[in-house]
Amino acid sequence: MLVATSLLACNFTKLAEQINTIEKHSDWLHFDVMDGNFVPNISFGSQILKDIAEDFDLFMDVHLMVKDPAFFCESFYQSGADLITFHYEAMDSIQSCRTLIDKIHSLGIKAGISIKPATDPAVLDQLLESLDLVLVMSVEPGFGGQGFIRESLAKIKTLALRKAANNYRYLIEVDGGVNDKNAHEILSAGADVLVSGSYIMKGDVEANIAKLRK
Ligand code: DX5
Ligand code: ZN
Numbered sequence: 001m002l003v004a005t006s007l008l009a010c011n012f013t014k015l016a017e018q019i020n021t022i023e024k025h026s027d028w029l030h031f032d033v034m035d036g037n038f039v040p041n042i043s044f045g046s047q048i049l050k051d052i053a054e055d056f057d058l059f060m061d062v063h064l065m066v067k068d069p070a071f072f073c074e075s076f077y078q079s080g081a082d083l084i085t086f087h088y089e090a091m092d093s094i095q096s097c098r099t100l101i102d103k104i105h106s107l108g109i110k111a112g113i114s115i116k117p118a119t120d121p122a123v124l125d126q127l128l129e130s131l132d133l134v135l136v137m138s139v140e141p142g143f144g145g146q147g148f149i150r151e152s153l154a155k156i157k158t159l160a161l162r163k164a165a166n167n168y169r170y171l172i173e174v175d176g177g178v179n180d181k182n183a184h185e186i187l188s189a190g191a192d193v194l195v196s197g198s199y200i201m202k203g204d205v206e207a208n209i210a211k212l213r214k
Contacts, residue, residue: 001187003209004028004061004173006197007052008043008144018201019056025209028061030175030195033076035066038090039142046072046079053080061195063114063175065141066090070100077107085112085135085173088119094126101130112173116141121155125162131170133193134159138186139176145198148177153189160190180211 005026010018022029029052034043053060062081066072069086076084084104091097097113104111112133113124117140124134136159138152152174159172174186175195183194200208 001191001213002027002171002193003200003212004030004193004195005200005205005209006030006032006144006175006195008032009197009201011201016055018205019052019058021205023056023058025206026200027059028193029056029058030197031060031062031081033062033064033066033072034142038067038087039065041142046075049076049081050079059083061085061173061193063135063195064090070096070103073100073104074107077104077109081109083110083112083133085114085133087114087116087141088123089116097127098130101127105130112170114141114175115155117149117152121158121162128162128166128168128170131168133171133173135173135175135195136191137176138174138178141176146177148179148182148186152176153185156186156189156191163190178212180208180214183212184214 003026005022034041036042060082062076062084064086101111110132114135116137138148139146171192173193174191178194178196179199
């Protein structure tokens with residue numbers, strides 16, 4: 001399993017120090033991009049990603065919570081994204097999802113799609129073969145520090161079964177309310193990557209990440 005620590009939970013006056021710790025203990029840096037339109041919050045943009053990617057050796061896991069992901073993906077690629085995940089709900093058709101997956105792949109990086117808590121994973125069926133990652137949102141996107149929605153477990157299991165039955169390659173990533181109490185259950189359901197922000201960044205980061213891996 002992989003741990004993706006969410007930058008959203010960092011203290012921005014201590015950013016270099018905190019990312020230094022994350023770099024030592026976390027597998028990925030999860031970079032939440034919010035446009036104040038697809039979600040009711042604004043986070044950070046590609047310049048911050050560029051500065052971090054230049055100074056740190058971390059896999060940059062970019063989660064676009066924006067209304068027009070096709071417009072933004074090139075600039076996040078230029079800034080150092082290793083994986084770009086966009087939201088199914090931001091797209092107007094399966095064909096537009098497919099076009100964007102191809103565009104991300106043509107840049108030479110990995111492509112993921114995310115679904116919100118109310119979205120049935122079956123909507124992704126025709127796309128699963130071409131995806132590197134499926135991100136199951138286990139809270140409503142927009143804010144850190146919310147409680148894990150337990151219905152997400154069934155969605156993770158469904159995606160894990162489809163993956164095994166068809167020999168697909170996508171990783172299953174889970175984002176929102178993940179902590180040391182629910183990590184085991186989420187991994188047992190079939191998750192490969194745990195995103196965690198407020199749990200990891202509160203207190204001892206190294207010890208918190210170690211508890212997720214247990
Ligand atoms: C929420 C973001 C999450 C968030 C998770 O919209 O996508 O990545 O940072 O934070 P916690 O772990 O606090 O739920
Ligand atoms: Zn996220």
